[in-house]
Amino acid sequence: MECLADCYDGRKSEKQRVRLNFSQRGVVTVVTDQGERNYPIREVVVSPRLGGTARRLEMPDGMVCEVSDNDAVDKFFRLSGTEVPGRLIDKLESKLRYVIIAVVITSLVVWGAISYGIPVLAKHVAFMIPVTVSSTLGDDVLAVLDQVIFSESELGDTETEEAKVLFSRVTDTADPEYRFRLEFRQGTNIGPNAFALPTGTIIVTDELVQLIEDDHELESILAHEVGHVVYRHSLRQLIQGSTVSLVIMAVTGDISTVAVLAGSLPTLLTETYYSREFEREADEYSYEYLTNNGISPVHFTNILDRMSNSAKGIGFLSTHPSVDERLQMFQSSER
Amino acid sequence: MPFEFTGNGVEYFRIWIVNVLLTIITLGIYSAWAKVRTKRYFYRNTKVNGSPFEYHARPIQILKGRLLIFAGYVAFIVVNQFQPVIGGIIAIIFALAMPWLIIRSHVFTARNSSWRNIRFDFNEHSIKDAIKTFLIVPILIPFTLGMIIPYLSYRGWRFSVTNSRVGRQEFSFQSVQIGAYYRAFFAMAFFLVVIVLAFSGLIAGSGLLFKVQDFDPRGGIALFSLVPLFVILFLYLIAVPGYRVMTRNISLNGTTLGDHTFESTLKVWTVIWIYASNAVAIVFSVGLLTPWARVRVSRYLANHLVLNAVDDLESFVQAEQRKASAFGEETTDFMDIDIGGI
Numbered sequence: 001m002e003c004l005a006d007c008y009d010g011r012k013s014e015k016q017r018v019r020l021n022f023s024q025r026g027v028v029t030v031v032t033d034q035g036e037r038n039y040p041i042r043e044v045v046v047s048p049r050l051g052g053t054a055r056r057l058e059m060p061d062g063m064v065c066e067v068s069d070n071d072a073v074d075k076f077f078r079l080s081g082t083e084v085p086g087r088l089i090d091k092l093e094s095k096l097r098y099v100i101i102a103v104v105i106t107s108l109v110v111w112g113a114i115s116y117g118i119p120v121l122a123k124h125v126a127f128m129i130p131v132t133v134s135s136t137l138g139d140d141v142l143a144v145l146d147q148v149i150f151s152e153s154e155l156g157d158t159e160t161e162e163a164k165v166l167f168s169r170v171t172d173t174a175d176p177e178y179r180f181r182l183e184f185r186q187g188t189n190i191g192p193n194a195f196a197l198p199t200g201t202i203i204v205t206d207e208l209v210q211l212i213e214d215d216h217e218l219e220s221i222l223a224h225e226v227g228h229v230v231y232r233h234s235l236r237q238l239i240q241g242s243t244v245s246l247v248i249m250a251v252t253g254d255i256s257t258v259a260v261l262a263g264s265l266p267t268l269l270t271e272t273y274y275s276r277e278f279e280r281e282a283d284e285y286s287y288e289y290l291t292n293n294g295i296s297p298v299h300f301t302n303i304l305d306r307m308s309n310s311a312k313g314i315g316f317l318s319t320h321p322s323v324d325e326r327l328q329m330f331q332s333s334e335r
Numbered sequence: 336m337p338f339e340f341t342g343n344g345v346e347y348f349r350i351w352i353v354n355v356l357l358t359i360i361t362l363g364i365y366s367a368w369a370k371v372r373t374k375r376y377f378y379r380n381t382k383v384n385g386s387p388f389e390y391h392a393r394p395i396q397i398l399k400g401r402l403l404i405f406a407g408y409v410a411f412i413v414v415n416q417f418q419p420v421i422g423g424i425i426a427i428i429f430a431l432a433m434p435w436l437i438i439r440s441h442v443f444t445a446r447n448s449s450w451r452n453i454r455f456d457f458n459e460h461s462i463k464d465a466i467k468t469f470l471i472v473p474i475l476i477p478f479t480l481g482m483i484i485p486y487l488s489y490r491g492w493r494f495s496v497t498n499s500r501v502g503r504q505e506f507s508f509q510s511v512q513i514g515a516y517y518r519a520f521f522a523m524a525f526f527l528v529v530i531v532l533a534f535s536g537l538i539a540g541s542g543l544l545f546k547v548q549d550f551d552p553r554g555g556i557a558l559f560s561l562v563p564l565f566v567i568l569f570l571y572l573i574a575v576p577g578y579r580v581m582t583r584n585i586s587l588n589g590t591t592l593g594d595h596t597f598e599s600t601l602k603v604w605t606v607i608w609i610y611a612s613n614a615v616a617i618v619f620s621v622g623l624l625t626p627w628a629r630v631r632v633s634r635y636l637a638n639h640l641v642l643n644a645v646d647d648l649e650s651f652v653q654a655e656q657r658k659a660s661a662f663g664e665e666t667t668d669f670m671d672i673d674i675g676g677i
Contacts (some may be wrong), residue, residue, distance in 0.1 A: 006386065008452035013651035015386060015451060050372065051346045053379040054387065062564065064452045066387070089372075093349040102356040103623070109359050 001079075003072045006054075007032070010062035020057075020065060022076040028057070030065065037063075041080050046073060047147035048086025051093070092246050114244060114270055119277065122239040126232040141197055142183070150185035153206050160184055163204070166215060170222045170289065174230055182222075184209070192307050194221050198235060211306055220300035227285025233278040237271070244270050283326055301326070336644055340637035342380035344627035350376055351626040367398035377629075379450070381637055384648050391454075392447040434465035445499060453651045458498035468494050485516035485582075492586035502651040504593050511589030517582035523574045527566075530573075534565050576610055577603045587640065595648070598641040609635055 007018040007030065021029035026041040037059075039292075054066040055073045066292040067073050077084045091096045153160075164182055171180040178200035187193050187205030195203045202225045212218045228234070283300075290297050304326060371394045378388040415422030438461055447455035470492040475483050489511070495506045553657035580601045587599035613628035642648075 008386075010452045011653050013451040013453045014649040014650065050375055050379065051342075051350060053376065056389065062452075089353065092353045099349050099352055102352045106352060106356050106359060107621075 001072065001076055003067055003069045004300050005030075005057070005065040005067045007063065007065045010064065011082050018065065020067065022080070024079075026057075026080040026138055030059070031061070041077070041082050046077060046084055046184075048084070049074070049090040050086075110247065113247065113314040115273075118240050118243050118247075119236070119274065122236045122243065125239055126235040129235065142201060142203070145195075146185070149187070149190060150203075150205075151188060153184035155206055155209060156245070159209060161210065162215070163218060166219050167222055170219060170226055173289065173292075174226050178229055180226070180229070194225050196233075198229065198232065202226070202229070208307070212303065213306075214302070216290075216295050216299040217303040219295065220290055220297070221303060223286040223289040224282045224300070225256055226289075227282035228278065230285065231278070231281050233282070237278065238272060240274050241271055279326075288311070336384050338381060338383050338637040338640045338641055338642065340381055340634040342376060342630050342633065347376060347630050348623075348626040364398065367401060368394040370394070370397055377633055381633070383450070383642055384644070386451045389449045390447060391449060392443070431470070434462060434469045437469055438462065438465050438674045441495065441498070450501060451648075451651070453502040453653050455499065455501050456654060458500075461494065461498045464494055464498070485520040486513060486521075488578075488582045489513050489516045489536075489586075492582065494585065495666045496590050500654070501592070503654045504651050507591050508589055509588075511585065516582055517584045519578055519585065522581070525605045526577070527569055527574045530569055531562070531566050535562055538562065542602055572611060573607055576607050580606045592642075596643045598643060600639045600641070601636070602639075605635070 001022040002052075003020050005018050005020050007016045008014070009016075017033055019031040021031060023029065024039075028039045028044055030037045030039070037061050043060040047056040047058075047069055049055065052070070054068045055070055057065040057067065057073070059065070075085060075309055103182065164183075167180070167182045174180070180200040180202065183201060183203045185203055185205055187207050190205065192208035192211045193205045194208055197203070202222065204221070208221070209218070286300055287297055290300065350372060354365070354372060357365040358369050371390065371392055373479075374392070375466040376389040378390040411422060411425055414425065438457070438459060441457040442459055445455040459514045468487070472483060472487045472490060476487070492509070493508045496506045499506045512566055553586050580603045584599045584601055587597045590597045609631060613631065
C-alpha cells in the first residue's frame, strides 16, 4: 500500500515530497530521491485523527511525515494490528448522530446546572458561611445607598414607633443569629419600596408607609424582607452570579474582550430568573408568618396591588414575579 | 507568501461540542485534553508556504498545571478570608513574580510549537527586560495619566518578538518607531472623546425635548447617568480592539526573521465588525456559534498576514532541543497562562 507525504527531517526546514510504502510485514518505507529508509511500525508514533487535518507520522530518528490521506493511514495501521490512538474521540466527532447527542446532552446539563445545580450549591455554600462574615458588607452598602438614592425620612415618631413594634413581632420568630434593625428613608425616585441588607437591616421608604391602610399589610411586607435575610438571598445571588459567568466563560472561552461583554447578557438573564426565585421564597416566608399568626394573607396581596398601581414603584416590581402571579399563589394556597 | 487558514466552522463545531461534553462529564479533567485538541486544530490549519504549524504540549502537563493553579487559587481565597494581611502579601508576591511567570509562559508555548519539524524557542534569560516591561513601566501608568501605555505596548511587543526564535533563527524588531504607537493611541483616544461628546449632546438634546413635554427633569438626569456606561461600552467595543489592531500591524510590520519580513494588513473597522457580530451571534445562538466565531477570527488574522520571504524558507536549522528538567517542566506547565490576544 502506498501514499504520498510531506516529509521534514527535523534538522532543516526543508520540505520533501516522498512516497510512503506500507508493507505486509509491518514496515514503513520512506522513499525519497536519495534512497529508502525502513521503520518498524511499532516504533512509528502516529497522531490521533483530528478533523481533516494531515496525520503526522513521527519516525524514531526524528523525521516527520505528514499524510493527508487519513483513511490510508488508519487502514494500514489496522491491518498491521497496531492500535491508532484517539479512535473513540474521532468517532464521536465524525458521526452526525453523536454530535447531535452531544449538543442535546450539553444543553440539558448546562440548563440543569443553571436552574437547579447552581442554586442548590449556592444555598449550601451560603449557609456554611458564618453570619459575621456575610454581615461585614451590609453597613457600607447602606452608606452608599444613602448617598445615591435615599434622603432622610420625614415620618413622625408615632408612625415609626408603631412600625418598630410590628417589626419586633416579625423578627421574634426569626433566627436570633441576625441583628435585625428597621430603618426609614425617603425613596423619592424609587417610590414605595422595601429592601433587606444581608446584615439584617431592613429599609422601608416613607412612600410605602404612606400607602399602608392596615398594620397587617406592613407586617406582611416586613416578613417578606425578613425572609430575604433569613434565606441569605444576597449572598446566594452573589455566589450564583459568579458561578454562572464562570460556566459561560468555560463553555464559550474568551475569544475577545467583546465576547466577555456578550457573556454578560445571559448572566443578566439568569440573574433575573434567580431573583424571581428568591422573591418566591420570601413570599412563602411571609405567607407562613401570616398564617401562623392568624393573619389573612389577603393583606399581602392588597398592599402588592396598591404598590403596582402606584406609578413609581418600578424597582420593586421589575425583578419580582408579576403581581398577578403572586396573587395567584396566595389565593390558591388560601383554599 | 501569505499565511492561510484552512479550518472551517462545521468541522471545528464537532470537535468543540465533543470537547465541551467530555469536559462537563469529567468535571473539568478533560479540559486539558480539550485544550490540546483545540490548539492542534488551529495550529495545523494555519499554514505558511503550504506547511502547517504543530502544537506539541502533552495534556497531562497542562492538567497538572491547571490543578496546581486551582489548588493555589482556592488556598488563596481561604487564606484571604481569614488572614487578609497574609492574603495581601501573597497577592503582592504574585504580582512581583509576574515578569517571571510571563517568561515561563512564553517558553512553554514556544517550545511546544513547531513549523516543518523545527521547534520554536523563547529566551529564558530575558528577566531584566521582563521586569522593566511588565513591572516597572506598568507601575508608572497612573503617574503618567496613561500616557506611557503606547510605550508599554512597544516594549511588550519588542519583548515577545526579540526573544523568540525558530530553530537557530532569531526574530528581530527593526525600524519600529515608538511614535507610531503614540499616533495609534491618540487616534483612538480622540475618536473616543468625539463619540462620547456626540452622545452626550444627543442625550442632552433629547432630555430637553422630554422636559418640554412632561416637565420632568429627573428623566434627563437619569439619561445623563448613562454616559459613563457608553464610555465603557465604546472603550471595550471600539477603542481597545482598534488600538490593539493598530499596534499589531505596527509591530508585525517591523518584525523580521533573518532576511524575511512580515506584513500585517488588518483593518481596524473590519476587526471591530467581526468581534461585534461574533458577540451578537454567540449570544443569540446560546453559545452554539462560538466555534464559527473563532474560526472566523483565525481566518481573518491569517489572511491578513504575509511573510515576505526571500527564499523557500528551507534554511531554518534545528537548534539543540532543550530537555527541561522534571521540575522545570512542572513550572512551565504551571505557568500555562494565556497572555495577550490580538
